[in-house]
Every structure is written in C-alpha cells, then in structure tokens.
Amino acid sequence: MLSAEDNELLTRTGAETPMGRYFRRFWQPVALSEELPARDGAPIRVRIMGEDLVAFRDSEGRIGLFDRRCPHRGADMYFGRNEACGLRCVYHGWKFDVTGKAVDLPNVPPGARHHDTVRIQSYPTREYGDIVWAWMGPPERMPAPPELEYGLMPAGRRYVMKQLIECNWAQVLEGDLDTSHFSFLHMPAPSVPSNENPDAPADARRLRWIRNDPMPRFQILDHEVGFVVGGARKADEEGIYWRMTQFMLPAHGTGPSTLPGETYFGFTVAPITDEACWIYVYAWNPEREIGPEERAKLKKGHGVIAEVGPDYIPLRNRGNDFQIDRQAQKSATFTGIKGLAEQDLMIQQSQGFIADRTRETLTATDAAVARFRRTLLAGAKALMAGEEPTAPWRPEAYRTRPGSWFAAEGIDFEDVLLERFGDRRGRVQAAE
Numbered sequence: 001m002l003s004a005e006d007n008e009l010l011t012r013t014g015a016e017t018p019m020g021r022y023f024r025r026f027w028q029p030v031a032l033s034e035e036l037p038a039r040d041g042a043p044i045r046v047r048i049m050g051e052d053l054v055a056f057r058d059s060e061g062r063i064g065l066f067d068r069r070c071p072h073r074g075a076d077m078y079f080g081r082n083e084a085c086g087l088r089c090v091y092h093g094w095k096f097d098v099t100g101k102a103v104d105l106p107n108v109p110p111g112a113r114h115h116d117t118v119r120i121q122s123y124p125t126r127e128y129g130d131i132v133w134a135w136m137g138p139p140e141r142m143p144a145p146p147e148l149e150y151g152l153m154p155a156g157r158r159y160v161m162k163q164l165i166e167c168n169w170a171q172v173l174e175g176d177l178d179t180s181h182f183s184f185l186h187m188p189a190p191s192v193p194s195n196e197n198p199d200a201p202a203d204a205r206r207l208r209w210i211r212n213d214p215m216p217r218f219q220i221l222d223h224e225v226g227f228v229v230g231g232a233r234k235a236d237e238e239g240i241y242w243r244m245t246q247f248m249l250p251a252h253g254t255g256p257s258t259l260p261g262e263t264y265f266g267f268t269v270a271p272i273t274d275e276a277c278w279i280y281v282y283a284w285n286p287e288r289e290i291g292p293e294e295r296a297k298l299k300k301g302h303g304v305i306a307e308v309g310p311d312y313i314p315l316r317n318r319g320n321d322f323q324i325d326r327q328a329q330k331s332a333t334f335t336g337i338k339g340l341a342e343q344d345l346m347i348q349q350s351q352g353f354i355a356d357r358t359r360e361t362l363t364a365t366d367a368a369v370a371r372f373r374r375t376l377l378a379g380a381k382a383l384m385a386g387e388e389p390t391a392p393w394r395p396e397a398y399r400t401r402p403g404s405w406f407a408a409e410g411i412d413f414e415d416v417l418l419e420r421f422g423d424r425r426g427r428v429q430a431a432e
C-alpha cells in the first residue's frame with residue numbers, strides 16, 4: 001500500500017514532477033528505427049512523458065527530435081519539409097538542423113541577431129538495438145545509453161517491436177516483477193490438464209510446477225542498476241525450479257521463463273502520458289540467429305510480445321475487451337484471452353489508468369513489487385534533494401540476463417545465479 005502522495009510521486013512523469021525529473025536522467029526510447037526508415041523521409045509525431053515532439057531522419061541519416069512548436073509563431077513542425085539536412089517549417093520557412101540550431105531564416109534581415117540565436121528545443125538521440133533513444137535530461141549530464149544485451153546482438157539474433165498499453169507505466173513493471181501471477185493469469189482453465197494448454201508459453205512440466213505452487217518464495221538482490229528477483233518453486237526430481245527476473249532503472253523489465261539455449265525476452269516502458277505508455281519489447285538469442293519461422297511466431301505475439309497492427313496497437317485491446325471468449329474461459333484458459341502478452345495487457349489496464357495503491361492489500365508474493373516502488377521513490381526523492389542517480393553512468397551494468405534454472409534444494413539464490421549465468425547478479429559479458 002502507498003500513501004496517496006507517494007502514489008502520485010511514483011506514477012507522474014511530467015517534466016516538472018519528481019519522477020519526471022528522475023526519468024529524464026535516463027535515456028528514453030522514443031520510436032522504433034523502422035518508423036523513420038528513409039533519409040529525408042516523413043517526420044513522425046512523438047509523445048513522451050506528456051511532451052509533444054516531432055522526429056525526423058535527415059539527409060545524413062541522423063535523427064532529430066524537436067519540440068512540435070516552431071519558435072517563430074508556434075506552427076506545428078510535424079507538417080514541416082524534411083530537406084537537405086534539416087526540418088523546415090512550412091509557415092515562413094524557418095529551418096533547423098538536428099541539433100535544433102536555425103540554419104535558414106528567410107524572412108529575417110541579413111545581419112540580424114536571430115541568425116545566431118534562434119533555436120528550436122531539441123533532444124539528442126542515439127539508435128541502439130533498432131530503437132531510437134532520446135536524452136531529455138540536462139545536456140551536461142548525458143551518459144552513454146544503457147548496454148541492454150539485446151542491442152549488443154547482431155541484427156539477426158534479435159527481434160524488436162513495440163505495443164501500446166493504455167495505463168500508467170508503473171503497472172507494467174509491477175506486473176512483470178510479480179511473477180507469482182503466472183500460477184493464475186497465464187494458466188489453462190482448471191478443468192484442463194497442464195499438458196494440454198494450446199497457448200502455453202512453457203512446456204508441460206514447467207507449467208505443472210508453476211500451477212501447483214502459487215506461493216513461490218521470492219528473493220531479491222540489488223545490483224548497480226536495479227535488482228534481480230528469484231522465485232523458487234518445487235519441481236520434481238530436479239529439486240527447485242527458479243524463475244529469475246531482472247529489473248533495471250528506471251523502467252526495463254525482463255521475462256523469467258528462458259532456459260539456456262532458448263530466446264530471451266525483455267522490454268522497456270516509455271510513458272506517453274501518465275495514463276498510457278509504449279512498451280518496447282525485444283527478444284534475443286545470444287547463441288543463434290532468430291530464423292524466419294521463429295520471427296513469424298514472434299510477430300504473431302509470443303512471450304511479452306503482443307500481436308499488433310501496423311500502428312503498433314495490439315489487435316486484442318481494451319476497445320474490444322481483448323476479444324475475451326467466455327466459452328474458452330470455461331474450457332480452455334484461465335482468462336479466455338489469447339496470448340500471454342495480451343493477458344498481461346488486459347489485467348494491467350484493468351487496474352485503472354492509474355492504479356489506486358492506497359486501497360491495496362499486499363501479501364508475501366508482492367515482495368518485488370514493494371521493492372520496485374521503494375527503489376523508484378527513493379531515487380526520485382534523492383534527486384529532489386540534489387543527489388544524482390549513479391545507474392545512468394553504468395551503461396555496461398545493463399548487460400544482464402533473466403531466465404530459469406533448476407537447483408538442488410537449499411542452494412542460495414546467489415549461487416543459483418552463479419551457476420546459471422556465471423555471475424552472482426546475472427550480469428553477462430558482451431556476446432560475440
């Protein structure tokens with residue numbers, strides 16, 4: 001449970017809010033690279049943390065990210081001409097390069113000061129792992145972008161997409177960190193044996209263990225850029241079935257199901273407003289290419305990835321009640337909703353646009369949710385008091401892996417991580 005004040009603090013990311021300032025100390029995803037495919041191509045609208053921006057790829061392939069309002073008289077730069085290394089407002093022809101500097105002011109007399117001083121507000125960008133990232137914090141405090149492992153892969157070993165969710169950003173992270181919900185939300189209907197779920201993202205044995213143990217024991221270990229959560233369940237002769245999730249500041253999550261050799265899943269949440277966000281989702285396999293068949297499967301929705309239309313809006317969404325099938329809910333799946341990601345999207349949005357955390361009743365399996373809130377609130381409050389976060393300055397510490405493992409009973413979580421990843425926090429070296 002949170003006080004009303006802390007719930008506001010946790011969830012609001014506008015430019016003048018404490019969490020908004022904290023988020024602006026980290027690189028934020030603003031678009032997929034594929035949304036800006038061509039040099040001098042059409043600009044796109046970007047809305048992030050309540051700010052209305054426009055992005056374009058210039059003649060040299062660089063990406064500009066501007067305030068939508070032209071500094072002359074406020075015309076919308078989205079309608080601008082993307083030409084010869086700059087975006088030109090079509091009202092009176094003012095033109096700006098990717099840094100925001102005015103490079104042509106055709107209605108300003110030669111020699112006027114305006115030629116040196118006029119700028120449009122712009123944010124620096126980087127492309128990393130098929131995503132365009134923006135730096136919206138103080139220019140003098142700009143670190144390198146986080147080295148999330150998926151982005152270190154050659155393009156053939158990763159799959160990147162995004163999907164809309166119409167609720168506050170923190171609900172998405174909380175849903176991911178609470179892996180105990182798997183024993184319910186993602187299960188077959190009670191009448192279906194564990195080995196007969198057509199939608200099951202895990203094999204039958206894993207499914208049975210998850211289903212039979214709705215109270216996993218959680219352990220949480222802090223690291224330089226967040227924490228790793230282990231959920232332990234009883235398996236058969238394998239001993240303990242561990243599912244491990246990485247959380248990285250401020251809004252990166254991962255999927256815990258991966259066994260060695262399988263494809264990993266992760267995501268980064270970017271608030272659009274306080275009541276909607278983009279989830280940038282990615283799958284990666286450090287050991288092999290993701291072939292056409294697996295790619296087709298990911299495109300149809302798999303793991304944390306939902307099935308989306310060309311506008312990146314999930315096909316099963318709040319507008320159509322996620323196409324809930326009440327007959328299927330009786331006889332096939334716990335929810336009657338197709339797709340693991342869609343089940344998550346449904347339940348997170350069902351908590352409200354901004355969940356009211358003053359009215360909750362938390363239990364032992366919410367340990368990671370509580371840690372997440374404490375970590376974010378502490379970070380935002382510390383920044384308010386003048387203490388800068390250190391995580392943005394540890395881009396290499398973002399190279400972490402989540403995943404599953406089997407261990408004998410009685411083995412410490414740290415040693416499980418060491419066995420599974422060769423590191424006591426699940427950090428990895430860059431893959432070849």
Ligand code: FES
Pocket residue numbers: 070071072073074075089090091092093094
């Ligand atoms: S409003 Fe943009 S050039 Fe005049």
Ligand SMILES: [Fe+2]
Pocket residue numbers: 175181182185186340344
């Ligand atoms: Fe889930």
